[in-house]
Amino acid sequence: MAAKDTVAATARPSLTFGATWKYAPAPEDSGQVRIEARYGLFVAGKFQPAKAGRTLPVVEPATEAVLAEVAHADAADVDRAVAAARRAQQRVWGPMPGAHRARYLYRIARLIQERARELAVLETRNGGKPIRESRDVDVPLAAQHFFHHAGWADKVHLAFPGAVGQPIGVIGQVIPWNFPLLMAAWKLAPALACGNTVVLKPAETTPLTALRLAEILQQADLPEGVVNIVCGDGGTGAALVRHPGIDKVAFTGSTEVGKEIQRTLAGTGKDLTLELGGKAAHVVFEDCAVDQAVEGVVRGIFFNQGHVCCAGSRLLVQESLHDLFVEKLLRRMERIRVGDPLDKNTDLGAIHSRAQLDKIRGLVESGVAEGCTLHQPAGALPAKGYWYPPTAFTGVGPAHRIAREEIFGPVLSILTFRTPEEAVEKANNTPYGLSAGVWTDKGARILWLAERLRAGVVWNNTFNRFDPAAPFGGYKESGFGREGGRQGLRAYLRFSGSFRQG
Ligand code: NAP
Ligand code: MG
Numbered sequence: 001m002a003a004k005d006t007v008a009a010t011a012r013p014s015l016t017f018g019a020t021w022k023y024a025p026a027p028e029d030s031g032q033v034r035i036e037a038r039y040g041l042f043v044a045g046k047f048q049p050a051k052a053g054r055t056l057p058v059v060e061p062a063t064e065a066v067l068a069e070v071a072h073a074d075a076a077d078v079d080r081a082v083a084a085a086r087r088a089q090q091r092v093w094g095p096m097p098g099a100h101r102a103r104y105l106y107r108i109a110r111l112i113q114e115r116a117r118e119l120a121v122l123e124t125r126n127g128g129k130p131i132r133e134s135r136d137v138d139v140p141l142a143a144q145h146f147f148h149h150a151g152w153a154d155k156v157h158l159a160f161p162g163a164v165g166q167p168i169g170v171i172g173q174v175i176p177w178n179f180p181l182l183m184a185a186w187k188l189a190p191a192l193a194c195g196n197t198v199v200l201k202p203a204e205t206t207p208l209t210a211l212r213l214a215e216i217l218q219q220a221d222l223p224e225g226v227v228n229i230v231c232g233d234g235g236t237g238a239a240l241v242r243h244p245g246i247d248k249v250a251f252t253g254s255t256e257v258g259k260e261i262q263r264t265l266a267g268t269g270k271d272l273t274l275e276l277g278g279k280a281a282h283v284v285f286e287d288c289a290v291d292q293a294v295e296g297v298v299r300g301i302f303f304n305q306g307h308v309c310c311a312g313s314r315l316l317v318q319e320s321l322h323d324l325f326v327e328k329l330l331r332r333m334e335r336i337r338v339g340d341p342l343d344k345n346t347d348l349g350a351i352h353s354r355a356q357l358d359k360i361r362g363l364v365e366s367g368v369a370e371g372c373t374l375h376q377p378a379g380a381l382p383a384k385g386y387w388y389p390p391t392a393f394t395g396v397g398p399a400h401r402i403a404r405e406e407i408f409g410p411v412l413s414i415l416t417f418r419t420p421e422e423a424v425e426k427a428n429n430t431p432y433g434l435s436a437g438v439w440t441d442k443g444a445r446i447l448w449l450a451e452r453l454r455a456g457v458v459w460n461n462t463f464n465r466f467d468p469a470a471p472f473g474g475y476k477e478s479g480f481g482r483e484g485g486r487q488g489l490r491a492y493l494r495f496s497g498s499f500r501q502g
Contacts, residue, residue: 033121039070039207041077041231042214044084045224051076056204056233061128061350062341062385070207073230075239081199081228082245085170088225089197094167096195098154105153105193107220109146112139112185115216119209123181124341126208128350128386129304131342141466142185145484148468149189152489156194159486165493167195168271169247172240174261175210176253177203177352178307178408183252184210186483188227189468191250194492199228201240205353207231238264247271250491252309255406255432255477273481273491275309275473277406278434281427282312282463283417283449286321288439292461294328297412300437300463302336302348302390306410307356309478310435312463314403315392316423319416326394326414334377336390348410351386360388360409367393367402367413398429406432420445424452433475437463456482 038055040047054072059065073081093101112119119142120134129138157164171191175183180202191198202210207229214229230236234257241249241261248271251261255276265272282300284293300312317325341349351357368374372393381387392412396403402413417423427436436455438446450458456473459465466472471482481491 033118033125035067035122035125035208037068039068039211039231041071041073041081042211042217042227042229043077043081044228045218045222047211047214050074050232051080056231058126058205058208059353060125061352062125062382064384064386067125068208070211070231073201073232073236073239075243077232078199078230078236078239078243079245081230082170082172082240082243084225084228085197085199086245088223089167089170089195092223093192093197093226094169094195098156098193098195101192101195102150102153104220104222105146105150105189108216108222109143109150111216111219112143112146112213115212116140116143119181119212121342122212123209124349126206127177127180128341128352129307130346130349132344132346133304133349137466138179138182141468142181145182145185145189145468148484149193152190153193156489156493159489160493160495163495165194165489165495168492168494169196170245171196171198171492172201172243172246172249173198174201174237174240174249174251174253175203177206178304178309180206181209181213184213187250187252190483190488191492192226194489196248196492197226197228199230199240199246201230201232201237204231204233241265248273248492250481251275255479258479271491271494273473273483274479275481275483276434276477276479277408277432278309278311278474278478279314279404279406279430279432280310280312280435280437280455281314281316281423281430281453282437283423283427283439284315284317284321284325285420285423285438285440285442285445286318287441288321288461289441290321290325290328293439294325294332296437296439296461296463297329298332298336301412302410303464305348305351305388307352307408308464310457310464310472311408312435312437313407313412314427314430315412315414316417316426317414318423319418322414322416326392329392330375333375333390333392336377338379338381338387338389348390351388351409354386356408357386357388360407360411363402363405363407363409364391364411367396367400367411370400370402372396372400372402372413398426404430420449424449428452428454431477434473434478435459
């Protein structure tokens with residue numbers, strides 16, 4: 001990799017990553033959390049092997065060890081799952097009064113809370129994210145999504161005045177690896193609240209918490225077939241999307257696959273919502289509270305190793321503040337602790353996979369080759385596992401690849417602007433439009449920008465805050481449809497006549 005800059009040379013050794021790092025899962029955290037050697041698919045309320053007997057290994061990113069073998073569903077397994085979902089929708093879940101569906105959702109929410117530690121440890125071991133994030137963000141938010149939608153289940157008919165939506169039917173849901181449990185909750189809770197049944201396809205690399213959630217669904221006595229989980233790879237996802245027995249696809253993942261799904265569904269009459277990639281602008285004005293903004297920028301890009309669709313990956317800082325801000329930011333980056341994801345003090349865990357690590361390295365190399373200045377704190381990374389240090393680039397222009405392409409890693413591209421108009425122009429200069437952040441002391445300026453930024457979410461003097469009552473979703477190549485809040489129900493209901501309002 002390219003030479004490091006002067007800041008790297010002054011890094012404080014006691015706080016740099018790697019030096020004292022040794023992977024040893026804390027026994028109280030991992031020892032009691034059961035991981036089976038083999039997992040089946042969850043179809044019609046039971047765990048069962050794939051028909052063809054195929055399995056896929058699940059790897060722990062921090063150690064490269066195989067954690068489990070998981071059944072790999074093919075088209076025949078998808079077919080079984082869709083049939084189970086259809087039966088459940090027609091006979092049980094669709095006709096069930098909303099107040100009864102609510103009871104199941106409340107029960108699931110409470111069980112997620114009760115089993116929070118187990119879910120957090122599994123999420124961290126399977127995904128590589130710091131336990132502090134699994135424990136404080138992913139798992140509590142997953143429970144909140146079920147609580148929130150449990151509250152809607154008997155009020156769905158009130159959500160859109162002037163129109164009463166009906167369940168769509170059987171929903172095919174495909175989710176990515178960066179928030180495996182949380183994305184499952186985002187997808188399942190509103191679909192179920194509205195009376196639909198589901199076939200869910202987790203990412204190939206992160207099926208473990210979805211399968212643990214399946215155990216929770218059994219524990220909650222959810223009627224069989226209401227939720228079915230088919231593990232596998234992209235081929236499994238494609239088989240689900242193509243299946244004639246589903247009425248709607250809800251997809252979260254890359255823009256590339258989202259476009260492919262859109263092409264597959266064209267002309268079929270199936271509904272579709274897409275939550276895709278992002279390249280969010282984090283706009284910092286000279287009048288902001290600088291230290292808080294530095295924290296916000298750190299949270300915006302290094303949370304979950306930057307494997308976040310709405311990550312604040314482009315920092316637009318006002319030219320007059322640039323030098324001071326960069327100095328403070330680089331100093332703060334030296335204190336980011338990279339290492340054992342199960343250690344409660346870890347800030348930056350393992351990169352999710354070898355493939356993602358290669359992608360990050362390739363884009364960083366392009367940044368160096370295009371003349372941007374690389375900043376990385378000094379320190380050795382562990383030899384085993386997938387790791388990448390916190391990284392920032394200065395001297396980035398809008399045409400550089402690292403300013404345009406989603407890196408999906410702990411890499412921040414820093415650009416500058418002079419006027420608010422220029423900030424808006426640069427922020428919107430992207431094919432994506434998922435999120436944005438604004439740091440300024442002036443309320444009027446926040447509102448002025450929020451109206452002009454083409455992003456589904458605009459955070460003000462904060463970043464990466466999530467709430468099940470707030471709709472989340474994108475513009476342009478970041479997709480369409482919303483998840484969360486009243487607007488999120490719209491994606492799981494069908495309205496007769498001319499009603500189109502959300
Ligand atoms: P991905 O390759 O698009 O995969 C997402 C899911 O789709 C996985 O379950 C994947 O299975 C499956 N899949 C792959 N090919 C498919 C096909 N042809 N048909 C149907 N399903 C298929 O994305 P990823 O690399 O896992 O996730 C990272 C991307 O997701 C980033 O671009 C990120 O921005 C985006 N993302 C967006 C949001 C949002 O809310 N907007 C949230 C999180 C992530 P396999 O994993 O088994 O290949
Ligand atoms: Mg894939």
